[in-house]
Amino acid sequence: MTDATSTPLADPGPPPPRTPSREAGFFTWVRGLGIVRTRGWLGGVCAGIAARIGIDPLIVRGIFVVTALLGFPALLLYVIGWALLPGLDGRILVQELGRGRFDPTMIAVGILALVSFLPVASWAWSVLFWPVTGALSPTGVVGAIGFVPALVLGLGVVALVLWAISRSHRSSSSGGASAPGSPSAAAPGATADLASANPAASAAPGPADASGASMAGADAAAAPFGTAPAAASDIPSPASVDEWRSQHEQWRTQHDAWRRQQADADAAAREQARREREEQGRAFAAAAQAKAEWRRRTRPRTSALYVLGVLGAGLVGGAVTALSAAHVGVAIACASALLVCAIVGAAGMAVAGILHRRSGFLAFTTSALLAIGLMVGYLGVVQPGSWSMSLSTSAVPQSQVQAFGSTDISVVPLEHGGTAGVVDLRKGSGDTQILVQGGTRVALDATLGDGTVVYEVEPAAGGDVHSSRLQPTRRSADGDVYRWTYDNGIGGAAAKTLVPLQITQAHGDIYVVIMEEDR
Amino acid sequence: MSGQSTDTMDAAPAAVGAEDGPRTRWAGIVWGLGLGAVGVLALKAVLTPQWRAAIVDWTLQVTPLTVVSSVLLVLGGLLLVTGLVGVARRAQRAVAGRRTPVPVMAEDGSSLLPVGADDETGR
Numbered sequence: 045m046t047d048a049t050s051t052p053l054a055d056p057g058p059p060p061p062r063t064p065s066r067e068a069g070f071f072t073w074v075r076g077l078g079i080v081r082t083r084g085w086l087g088g089v090c091a092g093i094a095a096r097i098g099i100d101p102l103i104v105r106g107i108f109v110v111t112a113l114l115g116f117p118a119l120l121l122y123v124i125g126w127a128l129l130p131g132l133d134g135r136i137l138v139q140e141l142g143r144g145r146f147d148p149t150m151i152a153v154g155i156l157a158l159v160s161f162l163p164v165a166s167w168a169w170s171v172l173f174w175p176v177t178g179a180l181s182p183t184g185v186v187g188a189i190g191f192v193p194a195l196v197l198g199l200g201v202v203a204l205v206l207w208a209i210s211r212s213h214r215s216s217s218s219g220g221a222s223a224p225g226s227p228s229a230a231a232p233g234a235t236a237d238l239a240s241a242n243p244a245a246s247a248a249p250g251p252a253d254a255s256g257a258s259m260a261g262a263d264a265a266a267a268p269f270g271t272a273p274a275a276a277s278d279i280p281s282p283a284s285v286d287e288w289r290s291q292h293e294q295w296r297t298q299h300d301a302w303r304r305q306q307a308d309a310d311a312a313a314r315e316q317a318r319r320e321r322e323e324q325g326r327a328f329a330a331a332a333q334a335k336a337e338w339r340r341r342t343r344p345r346t347s348a349l350y351v352l353g354v355l356g357a358g359l360v361g362g363a364v365t366a367l368s369a370a371h372v373g374v375a376i377a378c379a380s381a382l383l384v385c386a387i388v389g390a391a392g393m394a395v396a397g398i399l400h401r402r403s404g405f406l407a408f409t410t411s412a413l414l415a416i417g418l419m420v421g422y423l424g425v426v427q428p429g430s431w432s433m434s435l436s437t438s439a440v441p442q443s444q445v446q447a448f449g450s451t452d453i454s455v456v457p458l459e460h461g462g463t464a465g466v467v468d469l470r471k472g473s474g475d476t477q478i479l480v481q482g483g484t485r486v487a488l489d490a491t492l493g494d495g496t497v498v499y500e501v502e503p504a505a506g507g508d509v510h511s512s513r514l515q516p517t518r519r520s521a522d523g524d525v526y527r528w529t530y531d532n533g534i535g536g537a538a539a540k541t542l543v544p545l546q547i548t549q550a551h552g553d554i555y556v557v558i559m560e561e562d563r
Numbered sequence: 564m565s566g567q568s569t570d571t572m573d574a575a576p577a578a579v580g581a582e583d584g585p586r587t588r589w590a591g592i593v594w595g596l597g598l599g600a601v602g603v604l605a606l607k608a609v610l611t612p613q614w615r616a617a618i619v620d621w622t623l624q625v626t627p628l629t630v631v632s633s634v635l636l637v638l639g640g641l642l643l644v645t646g647l648v649g650v651a652r653r654a655q656r657a658v659a660g661r662r663t664p665v666p667v668m669a670e671d672g673s674s675l676l677p678v679g680a681d682d683e684t685g686r
Binding site: 341342343344369372376379380383384386387389390391392393394395396397398400401402403407410411414417418421422424425426445447470471472548550 | 584585586587588589590591592593594595596597598599601602603605606608609610615618619622623624625
């Protein structure tokens with residue numbers, strides 16, 4: 045058995061077959077996987093995987109998006125799948141490119157490949173939540189300028205990819221009439237061509253059909269030439285040596301033929317298995333194509349150009365809205381733009397439905413835009429503080445709403461004195477701490493649902509802290525109203541800065557800490 | 564091959580002979596109108612000062628009850644639209660079923676072919 049692989053005989057073998065190249069072998073293997081890109085949102089990779097596993101494509105897409113957002117290089121894998129997996133017509137994009145045939149879809153693949161190298165996950169997070177984080181910051185104007193280009197850039201990339209896909213669909217539908225159902229280019233020819241592409245493979249020769257004589261002679265063939273004669277005869281006469289040689293030659297020819305047969309059988313078995321896999325893949329592709337055609341006929345999708353048009357209209361509408369609503373505030377303008385975009389998308393969905401077209405991608409985009417628009421709009425209107433919010437008095441009025449959480453207000457003197465901007469704080473539940481520094485006169489106008497106002501004075505020279513609880517000035521329908529003024533002038537002089545505070549608080553107390561200063 | 568491919572497909576092609584061509588996509592229409600209505604309302608809320616003030620007031624009076632009620636409201640809305648889509652689809656099927664006579668009685672044999680059979684033979 046072992047000598048079969050170590051036999052150094054030069055085997056001329058059968059006529060050299062069309063040995064598949066290394067690359068072709070790889071593509072054959074890929075085809076053997078049975079995953080065929082079907083018609084999907086982009087390249088149909090997710091749909092192909094879903095069809096192969098037998099689950100809904102949306103599940104695969106969902107997993108894909110979630111893993112991509114979590115930082116997994118899903119986009120890169122998608123690009124690889126798009127380039128390497130065969131389409132419904134059995135063509136592999138990279139293989140076609142290697143053969144010098146350019147498919148316009150490669151443009152889309154290339155763009156996506158470039159995009160896949162960007163830090164999409166963190167970028168997506170920041171873009172998704174930028175309107176929330178950026179618009180709420182005091183310097184949100186910068187964000188307002190940056191938001192529209194980001195929107196334009198994102199939709200532009202989507203549009204470019206869609207354009208490339210629509211081009212490829214057009215070109216394939218015009219030139220690929222005979223493509224469906226045709227076997228892949230890598231399909232092998234007749235079985236006669238199957239050959240010992242790999243003669244040194246682990247051929248396991250079955251001894252069933254090998255005669256005992258040939259098996260006995262195997263050792264002689266494998267061994268150095270001189271051992272056989274020793275077994276054949278004690279007196280090596282020239283005639284017997286010649287006879288032995290001819291016998292041996294005959295045996296060797298038989299043995300070679302047998303080995304070739306074994307190798308051929310082995311290769312044929314491998315080839316058979318490969319062809320069966322490929323046949324399965326082809327059958328699956330044909331079935332998927334038939335299904336896709338049936339779906340296309342009975343439930344066609346909106347064309348890429350239609351989606352493109354709707355997105356363009358949404359973009360125009362959103363941008364115009366953002367420009368006209370910019371005076372209201374950055375977050376409001378962003379939310380309005382997103383909502384207008386979503387409204388246009390929703391109208392596009394309805395029109396597509398009337399036109400007997402499915403609108404999967406459009407529905408997805410519209411839902412996403414609406415959800416983000418609602419979130420940004422709500423946060424823009426309410427402008428909620430964080431769980432722990434800090435405010436500091438300044439010359440300009442400030443208005444804050446905080447549903448839950450504590451607030452720290454730092455009352456500091458203005459550089460040139462005068463009256464500071466009103467701090468208008470409206471709160472749901474949570475306490476408020478007010479730290480009053482020297483040189484300020486605080487004028488508190490607070491309405492508390494169920495809390496109290498406690499203040500303490502910390503003398504500049506140290507000593508006992510004086511603490512006291514205010515009594516409500518009056519009671520209103522909203523709760524107890526406290527009007528209270530305290531002059532924290534430095535060194536006994538009157539304070540130069542007046543700080544009005546207006547606080548409406550449903551639940552929670554107000555603590556005022558007055559820090560006295562000598563100078 | 565033809566038999567195989569039609570058999571391996573889901574049962575839909577053979578079962579719905581009445582749906583030979585594309586039909587009106589009621590799901591797209593209803594969902595589109597629903598999402599559009601939500602979008603218009605949200606836009607009005609965001610751009611009208613009184614509505615903005617009302618939203619702020621509502622937020623400050625949020626209690627667990629209002630949160631749960633709001634979540635239920637959203638879920639109910641989604642279910643409502645889904646139900647409407649189902650009703651529209653059922654009505655559409657009923658209309659299509661009335662329009663298509665019983666297959667055996669049909670004189671035109673071509674209309675009896677399951678969807679997908681014609682192009683399979685043509686391939």
